[in-house]
Amino acid sequence: MRRVALTVNGVRHELEVEPRDLLVYVLRDRLGLTGTNVGCDTSSCGACTVLVNGESVKSCTMLGVQADGLELTTIEGLARNGELHAVQQAFHDHHALQCGYCTPGMVLAAVSLIESGEATDEDAIRLGLEGNLCRCTGYHNIVKAVAAAAGVSS
Amino acid sequence: MTAVETAPRAVGASVKRKEDASLLRGRGTFVDNMALPGMVYMAVVRSPYPHARIGRVDLSAARAAEGVIAAFSGADLADDWKGGLPCAWPVTEDIKMPPHFPLATDEARYQGDGVAVIVAESRALAKDAAELVEVAYEPLPSTADVEKALEDGAPLVHGDLGTNECYVWKLETDDVQAAIDAADVVVTRRYFQPRLIPNAIEPRGMLAQVGPAGDVTLWSATQVPHILRFALQLVLGIPESKIRVIAPDVGGGFGSKLNVYAEEALAVALAKRLGRPVKWTEERAENYVATIHGRDVVHELTFAATRDGRIVAVKSVATCAMGAYLQLVTPGIPLLGAWIYSGPYAIPNYSVTFTGVFTHTTPTDAYRGAGRPEATYVLERTMDALAAELGIDPLELRRRNFVTEFPHTMASGLTIDAGDYEACLDKLLERLDLDAIRADQAARRDRGDVKQVGVGFSTYNEMCGLAPSRILGAIRYAVGGWDAATIRFQPLGTVQVVTGTSPHGQSHETTWAQIAADQLGVSVDDVEVLHGDTAVSQLGMDTYGSRSLTVGGIALYHASQKVIAKARRIVAHQLEVAEDDLEFADGTFTVRGSPDRSMGIQAVAFQAHAAHNLPDGMEPGLEETAVFDPPNFSWPSGAHAAVVEVDTETGDTRLLRYVAVDDVGNPVNPQIIDGQVHGGITQGIAAALFEEGAYDADGNLLTTTMTTYLVPSAAELPSFETDRTETVADNPLGVKGVGETGTIAAAPAVINAVVDALSHLGVTDVPLPATPERVWKAIEEVAS
Numbered sequence: 005m006r007r008v009a010l011t012v013n014g015v016r017h018e019l020e021v022e023p024r025d026l027l028v029y030v031l032r033d034r035l036g037l038t039g040t041n042v043g044c045d046t047s048s049c050g051a052c053t054v055l056v057n058g059e060s061v062k063s064c065t066m067l068g069v070q071a072d073g074l075e076l077t078t079i080e081g082l083a084r085n086g087e088l089h090a091v092q093q094a095f096h097d098h099h100a101l102q103c104g105y106c107t108p109g110m111v112l113a114a115v116s117l118i119e120s121g122e123a124t125d126e127d128a129i130r131l132g133l134e135g136n137l138c139r140c141t142g143y144h145n146i147v148k149a150v151a152a153a154a155g156v157s158s
Numbered sequence: 159m160t161a162v163e164t165a166p167r168a169v170g171a172s173v174k175r176k177e178d179a180s181l182l183r184g185r186g187t188f189v190d191n192m193a194l195p196g197m198v199y200m201a202v203v204r205s206p207y208p209h210a211r212i213g214r215v216d217l218s219a220a221r222a223a224e225g226v227i228a229a230f231s232g233a234d235l236a237d238d239w240k241g242g243l244p245c246a247w248p249v250t251e252d253i254k255m256p257p258h259f260p261l262a263t264d265e266a267r268y269q270g271d272g273v274a275v276i277v278a279e280s281r282a283l284a285k286d287a288a289e290l291v292e293v294a295y296e297p298l299p300s301t302a303d304v305e306k307a308l309e310d311g312a313p314l315v316h317g318d319l320g321t322n323e324c325y326v327w328k329l330e331t332d333d334v335q336a337a338i339d340a341a342d343v344v345v346t347r348r349y350f351q352p353r354l355i356p357n358a359i360e361p362r363g364m365l366a367q368v369g370p371a372g373d374v375t376l377w378s379a380t381q382v383p384h385i386l387r388f389a390l391q392l393v394l395g396i397p398e399s400k401i402r403v404i405a406p407d408v409g410g411g412f413g414s415k416l417n418v419y420a421e422e423a424l425a426v427a428l429a430k431r432l433g434r435p436v437k438w439t440e441e442r443a444e445n446y447v448a449t450i451h452g453r454d455v456v457h458e459l460t461f462a463a464t465r466d467g468r469i470v471a472v473k474s475v476a477t478c479a480m481g482a483y484l485q486l487v488t489p490g491i492p493l494l495g496a497w498i499y500s501g502p503y504a505i506p507n508y509s510v511t512f513t514g515v516f517t518h519t520t521p522t523d524a525y526r527g528a529g530r531p532e533a534t535y536v537l538e539r540t541m542d543a544l545a546a547e548l549g550i551d552p553l554e555l556r557r558r559n560f561v562t563e564f565p566h567t568m569a570s571g572l573t574i575d576a577g578d579y580e581a582c583l584d585k586l587l588e589r590l591d592l593d594a595i596r597a598d599q600a601a602r603r604d605r606g607d608v609k610q611v612g613v614g615f616s617t618y619n620e621m622c623g624l625a626p627s628r629i630l631g632a633i634r635y636a637v638g639g640w641d642a643a644t645i646r647f648q649p650l651g652t653v654q655v656v657t658g659t660s661p662h663g664q665s666h667e668t669t670w671a672q673i674a675a676d677q678l679g680v681s682v683d684d685v686e687v688l689h690g691d692t693a694v695s696q697l698g699m700d701t702y703g704s705r706s707l708t709v710g711g712i713a714l715y716h717a718s719q720k721v722i723a724k725a726r727r728i729v730a731h732q733l734e735v736a737e738d739d740l741e742f743a744d745g746t747f748t749v750r751g752s753p754d755r756s757m758g759i760q761a762v763a764f765q766a767h768a769a770h771n772l773p774d775g776m777e778p779g780l781e782e783t784a785v786f787d788p789p790n791f792s793w794p795s796g797a798h799a800a801v802v803e804v805d806t807e808t809g810d811t812r813l814l815r816y817v818a819v820d821d822v823g824n825p826v827n828p829q830i831i832d833g834q835v836h837g838g839i840t841q842g843i844a845a846a847l848f849e850e851g852a853y854d855a856d857g858n859l860l861t862t863t864m865t866t867y868l869v870p871s872a873a874e875l876p877s878f879e880t881d882r883t884e885t886v887a888d889n890p891l892g893v894k895g896v897g898e899t900g901t902i903a904a905a906p907a908v909i910n911a912v913v914d915a916l917s918h919l920g921v922t923d924v925p926l927p928a929t930p931e932r933v934w935k936a937i938e939e940v941a942s
Binding site for chain 2: 014022024025028029032033037038039040041042043044045046048049051079080082083088095096097099101102103104105106107108111126130131133135136137138139140141142143144145147148152157158
């Protein structure tokens, strides 16, 4: 077991983790942050995307021990004072989710894409979300929502 | 409680979803998010061989491993099963239905067949221990090819059957062959539709708890909690009255969660044995072998036509893979398309034959569209082939054969209530600017461009809304096709809707509230929709086959009428008028001619619960249930077009535009309909261009992860152009199904476009999926 300290959604946690524990399972099973979903074994689907020091990372590609000393944001930490983040609100307005399973990862990937200034047009948004799979929406409304949140036309 | 909403009505408006509040905040109740005190984890040991005799199963090392609570082989659990995993659709009298138990005991019959199970204190420890199980497999010959499996000497999936042929099913009108023989032109084409892996982004999972009194609670990522409850009693011998199945938030299904799976029975059996809650969560690689696949069908389709393009006969002969076992509705999947091999066309002579075949592969079953994409693909591809043969424009050929009068009874025997196929196609062409596409195509051809464009069409109808129970009975489906809804006014006027449908992305919490709100004259915000728990909704047949709205939604309409009828009796009694003297509109009963004498339905709800002044003999409360059995299927239709650009040097195909005009009847929520259409189209495009569940000849799955099975991302797709026409369906809401339309229509439109792009080179077909390699080969073949 290794002792790690990480800050998730502004709250500092110190805990013992097994070296082999993936970050996503530390979040889900140890911290009870089950909003971050697991969809594949191969870092393909992006359902487990979180922000690590502000950048989107598939949390199944990191070990929990690698998060020592880092700042994380999960879907649970995105809304502030009960108000949805602009990307969450845009997903609601544009019906960008159906079953909702890919949604936490998709929203955080979109937040990172917008904050990095890369969501410049529809093609850039599509390319930027390439690592996040959705099986329900065909991406049409996700792209519209991200474009709206980014203030670009789709 | 909010004020009664009058205008505009909720139905027809793009009301924002109630489901989003929790899902957007990461507060979904997906089953893997759950934990119970004392919970343990299950792992299944699976055969790495497509076919092998199972010798000794040595569990000793696994049992001794850290954190392991129990380990069982198939033989250890053999007495736990009252029956096998059920198949509810024995499509013929002489169908072969081999036994199928949750763990294999004698032979493993596909790669992924479960042979042992581990229970441990954690997910990781269960998985570690599973790797310590030593099974003495004796590999046996196997085949994954649906046609080769029928050849003499082919390795048998179930040796005691003496054949891999599961059934032969036929639907034929008189004199089909005579019509074909007498026709001016006969076109026959052969197609293979590969396996598709449904890939709901939430894998399957479940959590089972068995109380000391033998009461079972099973939380499962399922589309079918009611069917699962019914089936579990058959497998486990536990009375249905003791079983509660809960489908919490479910992360997509597309048919793959319309089933009764080995792991569901195992989790309950082990929870009962061990006295602890048992959880299992599928991994993606496991999903690819342990969850049903779709398609894997070889077709030969024949059109017979007159020289001027009237189709006089259609004949389909299909060989359909069942996989190694029959899951819940495996044999019936082809039949879901059996009546629509004439599509939206008036074709007087009709013949459809399906041969179901066992292969050493994961069982097939319902995947979005289920039978109808298979039929529509071969129909719409052959439509273009016939057009080329006749030298008639493909759209003109379609128009010459469209059904134009409704209701229309097809040669296959069923009756389409409503439609306007011309109108769909007209609207599609208004949006498409076909002349510009053809001009671009001509210019590129003249220049000899490397990148060529093509446009392809698909005009379709489909049969959904499962289903009239009498018809289901006639085609040997084991249970009914009705659904149920309860409307329950609370004393202060809020409303609970209890539905027997079980949404997993379809937005019933919102759309059912819209329907109830309009019927009852209350606000959408005053309506809560409860679903997915058999203890809450006793009656239900769940969600699949685009049935929820046209069956469950109509049940909801009828429950509304019953509630209004009871409320009317109360108001008539209290206002001392005849029931006939009351008008009901926008949630208020008013005495005809006396607008000042009125009573709102929410006030009636209070009176019904206070029960101070009810008619003699009336039971207190304001709650009614309706069970609705539809008299007919639902018949959506549409016209779709794909525009593609094909690189003739690399074979790479880029979808430039996708335009869809669908007739799904009266729209309840246009934004949600569009969402269903977008998702459906995408799965059809994926089948056309990207996805194939590929086995080698022996039955080793080659596409074992999302890195080799290509679920498309946003980067591979354009935004879609969608529109609607509306014909009113023959039901009280005028609605039709929508969940599968896009998947049914899209694949042939895309492939027709690819072939159109390359037709000047002589290409007439490209196999599915039209990967760059396959397109390149198709070009090379005609060039050489």
